[in-house]
Amino acid sequence: MYKYDHIDNQIVNERVNQYQDQLNRFLKKDLTEEEFRPLRLQNGLYIQRHAPMLRVAIPYGLLSSSQLRTLADIADQYDRGYGHFSTRQNIQFNWPKLEDTPHILRKLAESEMHAIQTSGNCIRNITTDPYAGVTPDEIIDTRYVAEIIRQWSTFHPEFALLPRKFKISISGSKQDRALIKTHDIGLELIQDNAQIFANIYVGGGLGRTPIIGQLIKEKLPIEDLLTYCESIIRVYNLYGRRDNMYKARIKILVKSLGVEEFRKQVEEDWEYGANSPNKIDQSEINRIKKFFTEPDYKALSAIDFKNTYKSELHFLKWIDRNTRPHKIQGYRSVTISLKGKKQQAPGDILSEQMRDVADLADKYSFSEIRSTHEQNLVLADVEESHLFEIYNQLIKTNLAEANIGLITDMICCPGGDFCSLANAKSIPIAKSIEQLFDDYDYLYELGSMTLNISGCMNACGHHHVGNIGILGVDKDGSEWYQVTLGGQQGVDASLGKVIGPSFSAEEIPNVIDLVLKTYIEVRLDEELFIDCFNRIGIEPFKERVYQH
Numbered sequence: 001m002y003k004y005d006h007i008d009n010q011i012v013n014e015r016v017n018q019y020q021d022q023l024n025r026f027l028k029k030d031l032t033e034e035e036f037r038p039l040r041l042q043n044g045l046y047i048q049r050h051a052p053m054l055r056v057a058i059p060y061g062l063l064s065s066s067q068l069r070t071l072a073d074i075a076d077q078y079d080r081g082y083g084h085f086s087t088r089q090n091i092q093f094n095w096p097k098l099e100d101t102p103h104i105l106r107k108l109a110e111s112e113m114h115a116i117q118t119s120g121n122c123i124r125n126i127t128t129d130p131y132a133g134v135t136p137d138e139i140i141d142t143r144y145v146a147e148i149i150r151q152w153s154t155f156h157p158e159f160a161l162l163p164r165k166f167k168i169s170i171s172g173s174k175q176d177r178a179l180i181k182t183h184d185i186g187l188e189l190i191q192d193n194a195q196i197f198a199n200i201y202v203g204g205g206l207g208r209t210p211i212i213g214q215l216i217k218e219k220l221p222i223e224d225l226l227t228y229c230e231s232i233i234r235v236y237n238l239y240g241r242r243d244n245m246y247k248a249r250i251k252i253l254v255k256s257l258g259v260e261e262f263r264k265q266v267e268e269d270w271e272y273g274a275n276s277p278n279k280i281d282q283s284e285i286n287r288i289k290k291f292f293t294e295p296d297y298k299a300l301s302a303i304d305f306k307n308t309y310k311s312e313l314h315f316l317k318w319i320d321r322n323t324r325p326h327k328i329q330g331y332r333s334v335t336i337s338l339k340g341k342k343q344q345a346p347g348d349i350l351s352e353q354m355r356d357v358a359d360l361a362d363k364y365s366f367s368e369i370r371s372t373h374e375q376n377l378v379l380a381d382v383e384e385s386h387l388f389e390i391y392n393q394l395i396k397t398n399l400a401e402a403n404i405g406l407i408t409d410m411i412c413c414p415g416g417d418f419c420s421l422a423n424a425k426s427i428p429i430a431k432s433i434e435q436l437f438d439d440y441d442y443l444y445e446l447g448s449m450t451l452n453i454s455g456c457m458n459a460c461g462h463h464h465v466g467n468i469g470i471l472g473v474d475k476d477g478s479e480w481y482q483v484t485l486g487g488q489q490g491v492d493a494s495l496g497k498v499i500g501p502s503f504s505a506e507e508i509p510n511v512i513d514l515v516l517k518t519y520i521e522v523r524l525d526e527e528l529f530i531d532c533f534n535r536i537g538i539e540p541f542k543e544r545v546y547q548h
Contacts, residue, residue, distance in 0.1 A: 001062050001064060001291060001292070002059070002147050002288070002291045002292075002366065003112065003291060004016070004112045008112070008233075009109070009112075011118070011155075012109045012112075012114050012527055013106075013109050015043070015105075015114070015116060015157045015330075016102060016106050016109055017269075017476065019039070019040075019043045019101075019102060019105060019355060020102040020543070022036065022039045022040075023036075023040075023098070023099070023101065023102060026039075027098075027099065035489070036475065037118065040101075040119040041119045042114050042116070042117070042119075042120050042122075043101075043105065043433070044056065044057070044113050044115025044117075044118035045098075045101055045119070046096065046119060047437075048166065048418050048419055048420050049416070049417075049418055049419060049420045049422075050095075050253070050418065051094065051095045051096070051097075052096055052097070052098050053092055053093065053094050053096075053418065054092065054093045054096050054101060054104060054115060055086070055090050055091075055092045055117050055118040055119060056071070056090060056091050056092070056108060056113060056114075056118065057090055057114055057115055057116065057117070057125050057151050058089050058090050058091060058113075058125070058371055059126060059146070059147070059172075060089065060125075060126055060127060060128045060132075060142075060143060060146040060147070060150070061089035061127065061128070061130050061370045061371040061372065061373075062143065062368070062370055062438055063368070063369045063371065064356070064367055064369075065358040065359075065361040065362045065367040065368070065369065066111060066367075067111050067112070067113055067526070068112065068141070068353055068354050068355075068357060068358040069354065069358045069362070070107060070108065070110075070111040071083055071091055071354055071356050072351040072352070072354035072358070073107070073351075074093065074104055074107060074108070075350075075351040075354070076351045078093070078096045078097070078100045078103065078104050079094065079095045079096055079350055079537075080085060080094075080095045081350060081351050082344070082348050082349060082351060083348070083349055083351075083354070084345070084347050084348050084349075084374045084414060084466060085338060085347045085348075085349065085371050085376075085377070085460070086347065086375065086460070086464055087127065087373045087374075087375060087411060087413075087460060088118075088124065088125050088167075088373070088420060089126060089130070089371045089372065089373055090118055090125055090371075092414075094414065094418050097369050098478045103449060103520070109132065116154065116155075117153075117154060119165075120165070120430070121161055121162045121163065121164050121165055121166075122159060122160055122161070122162060122165065122166065122301045123153040123154075123156065123159055123166045123167075123168065123233075124165055124166065124167050124168075126150045126153070126168050126169070126170070127146075127148050127167070127170075127178060127183075127373060128142040128143065128146045128168045128169065128170045128171070128176065128178050129142060129170075129171055129172065129173055129177045129178050130371065130372040130378050130380075131173075131177065131195065131324070131333055131370075131371075131378065131380065132146075132172065132173075133292065133294075133380070134326050134327055134328075134331075134333055134380045134381060134412045135173055135324075135325075135326075135327065136325050136326070136327045137173045137174040137175055138172055138327065138384075139172050139173060139174065139189065139190060139191050140172035140189035140190070140191060140196055141172060141292065142170040142171065142178075142189060143292045144275060144285065144288045144289045144526055145170055145172075145187075145189065145225070145265070145489050146170055147288050147291065147292075148226070148280060148284065148288050149168060149170070149225075149226070149229075150225075150283075150537065152226050152278065152290075153168070155360055158233075158234070158237070159233055159237060162235065162236070162237055162240070163237070163240035163241060163242045163248040163249075163251075164240070164245065164249050165249075165250035166184045166185075166233065166250070167183045167184050167185075167384070168184065168185045168186075168187070168204075168229070169183040169185075169186050169187070170182060170186075170187040170189065171186070171187070171188050172187065172188075172189040175490060175491065176188070176490045176493075177490070179372075179373060179462075179465070179489050179490075179493070180201055180213070180323045181201055181204045181212050182204045182205060182206055182210075182212065182213065182462075182464075182465060182489070182493060183201075183204050183205070184202070184203070184204065184205060184236075184250045184251070185200065185201070185202055185206055185211065185213075185229060185232060185233075185307055186201035186202075186213050187199075187200060187201075188200075188201070189222075190219070192219070193224075195221070196221075196222040197219040197220055197221055197276065198217075198219075198220045198222060198223065199215060199217070199218050199219065199220075200215070200216050200217040200218075200220060200228065200229075200232075201213035201214060201215055201216065202214060202216040202232055202250065202254060202262070203216075203250055203251040203253075203254030203255065203259070203260075203262070204251065204460060205249050205250075205251040205539045206247050206459035206463075206464045206465070207249070207250075207457060207458055207459045208457045208458075209246075209247075209251065209255075209457070210464040210495050211251045211254075211255060212318045212493055212494070212495065213251075214254065214259045216232070216259060216262070216263050216266065217263070217266075222280060222285075223279050223281060224279065224280075225280060226276075226278040226279070226280060227270065227276045227278050227279060227518045228266070228270055229517040230276070230278065231252075231266045231267075231269040231270040232266050234264065234269055234271055235253075235265045235266050236253055239253055239257075239265075240252075240253050241253070246374045251320065253438065261347070271362065274425075290444065293534070294442070295366040297328045297381070297387050298330070298383070300328075300329060300330025300331070300383060300385070300425075301329070301330055301331075301382040302329050302330055302384065303330075303385065303386075305319050305387075306539050309388065312388070314402070315388060315391050316399050317402045317440075318391055318400060318402035319387065320402075321401075321402045321403060321404045321406065322334060322335050322336070322337060322402055322404045323335070323382075323387065324332045326381070328381075330383055330384055330385075331382060331383055332382055332384055332387065333378060333379065333380045333381070333382065333384050333422060334365075334378065334379040334387070334390060335372070335376050335377070335378050335404045335518040336376060336377040336378070336379065336394065336399050337356060337376055337399065337400075337401040337402075337403055337404055338375055338376050338377065338399075338407060339375070339376070339401060339403060339408055339409050339410060340401035340408055340434065341404060341431075341434050341435075342398040342401065343398075343401075344483065345412065345414070345417075345427045345430070345431075346375055346409075346410050346411065346412035346427075346430050347375030347412065349377075351544070352357075352397070353397050353398070353399060355401070356393070356396075356399070356424070357369060357377055357379075357397075358395040360379060360390055360393060360394075361379055364379060364382050364383070364386045364389075364390055365379035365380060365381050366381050368380060368381070373411075373412060373462075374411055374424055375406045375412075376404065376409070397438075401548065402440075403443070405448045405450075406435075406443055406444070406446065406447075406449070407437070407443065407446055407449050407450075407451050407468070407516075408433075408434055408437055408443065409450075410430050410433070410451045410452065410453060411450070411451075411452040411461050411462050411466065412426050412427060412429075412430045412452070412453040412459035412461050413426050413453065413454050413455065413461040414426065414427070414460075415427055415429075415453070415454075415455030415456075415457050415461075416457070416472065416479070417471060418457050419455060419456070419460075421455075421456050421459075422455030422456045422472060423455060423456045423472045423473050423474040423479065424455050424456070424472025424473060424474070424479035424480065424481065424505075425455060425472065425479060425505070426453045426454065426455040426461060426470075428505065429470060429472075429481065429505060429508055430453055431452070432505070433508065433509055433512055435509065436509055436512065436513055437515075445520075446516060446519075446520070447526065447528055447529070448490075448529075449467045449468070449528065449529040449530070450465075450466045450467045450468070450470050450489070451466055451467065451468040451469075451470070451486075451512075452464075452466030452468075452470070453466075453470045453471075453472075454469075454470070454471050454472065455472040456472060457469075457471070459471075462489075462495055463484065463487070464484065464487050464495045465487040465488060465489045465493060465494070465495065466484070466487045466496060467485070467486070467487060467488065467494070467496075467529050467533070468483070468484070468485060468487075468496075468512065468515065468529075469482075469483065469484035469485075469487050469496045469532050470482070470483055470508065471483075471484070473502055475502060478504075479503065479504075479505060480502040480503065480504060480505075481502055481503050481504075481508050482498055482502045482503075483495030483498070483499045483500075483502075483503065483508075483511060483515075483545075484497055484498050484499065485497060485499055485515065485533055485538055485541055486530070486533045486534065486538065488530050491510070499518070499538060499541060499542050499545060500542055500545070500546055501546075514541075514544050514545050515541050515545065517544070518540055518541050518544045519532055519533075519541075522540060
């Protein structure tokens with residue numbers, strides 16, 4: 001992973017000093033709340049319903065074991081003993097005291113971390129495939145490209161005050177695990193005759209106006225990636241709406257102009273950047289690539305788990321759901337679920353669990369951890385012979401839930417329990433749905449499907465692209481929930497369709513139960529939920545739910 005040099009250290013520490021002075025002036029009332037607001041946002045600090053919330057950047061979801069221990073120490077010393085992993089692969093602390101935030105930022109800086117550009121109208125954390133560098137279906141390892149973009153976008157002087165927040169995601173595999181079509185810019189890296197190119201999607205996003213991104217540039221040489229992205233963002237910065245925050249995202253500009261006109265303006269701007277110093281040359285690629293060399297893999301034989309562990313049925317279920325193939329024989333990647341009845345909320349992790357995961361990473365996975373947009377953690381490089389030991393260690397720490405890709409592996413925003421923007425609570429809805437699944441055989445029979453929950457139209461829970469989506473809405477001052485079906489992420493990304501009028505919180509578990517029963521009754525053989533929905537449409541589900 002990327003390591004700070006003396007310039008990185010100086011910049012991050014000077015930013016902490018700057019913020020400390022800004023906070024001191026605010027506490028002395030030399031700065032008004034209005035004056036302080038943009039300053040705190042530049043450092044990842046929100047004022048939520050009950051307390052400040054600090055969002056810490058985890059660039060493209062990559063953490064060292066020592067950094068995870070630092071986050072655990074912050075949770076214990078300055079919060080309530082836990083952290084919340086978000087769909088941006090970042091971590092959030094929900095209960096820090098305002099006066100403690102400079103101390104947290106200082107502690108982060110000591111561990112080569114920060115909260116810069118995790119909020120505000122700027123280019124946010126660059127996200128990518130959590131299995132980059134290890135997945136067998138990989139075409140290009142996206143990590144070094146993500147790091148190049150991170151360095152380019154951090155403190156970019158021209159894009160420090162965009163019309164709204166701006167998100168970039170990168171995929172380099174046959175399967176899109178980075179949701180590139182729901183980002184402001186989505187990059188699909190491809191290879192042709194040893195040359196690297198990017199297909200560029202623009203104008204995707206969820207929120208109040210969900211839109212699937214459109215292909216704006218095909219097969220762009222990698223050396224032109226930054227300059228072309230600059231032209232996209234420059235056109236957006238010039239013409240994006242600033243008079244209405246609900247219409248300020250790039251997706252609205254692309255939709256209003258049409259993708260062809262938007263492409264025309266980008267290409268015209270790009271002509272003037274032909275001699276830009278931001279071209280990516282081979283020396284820059286080599287400089288960054290050296291931080292992402294392969295670990296010292298062993299020559300191993302693959303293990304026949306079904307025969308070797310035929311009496312360990314729960315372990316075999318965990319292998320099936322929570323581990324995935326690795327590009328190197330004898331290794332697998334382990335996804336640690338932060339979901340289920342033993343977790344206080346989807347994506348939450350206790351400080352002692354962070355330390356346990358850090359210990360596992362040190363012992364079994366080259367001291368590295370990754371976070372996913374599904375709010376889980378990954379040990380990317382585990383020898384197959386160590387999986388049984390890891391599984392038993394995870395049982396002891398309540399992190400062995402074998403549900404990755406199943407309906408209980410829910411994406412869920414903090415909702416009305418914390419967020420001041422939320423219309424309704426999300427966490428209690430997730431917990432009430434979990435109660436439907438005491439029978440794990442039924443859970444496994446349902447097979448792979450996604451259920452995503454958002455507490456408001458900002459869609460931090462990605463409800464639009466869940467096979468089942470739940471959105472909290474305000475109805476005459478009460479909390480109600482709108483249900484969508486048929487959303488999907490990945491290469492064939494699609495937006496869910498609203499099933500009908502909204503439901504009360506008490507009704508939601510029964511609604512989900514009826515949707516699932518309908519699916520079981522009408523599916524063909526082992527047909528997945530999304531395939532079944534695409535085949536029969538929404539009407540059978542709608543009739544069952546509203547006639548009950």
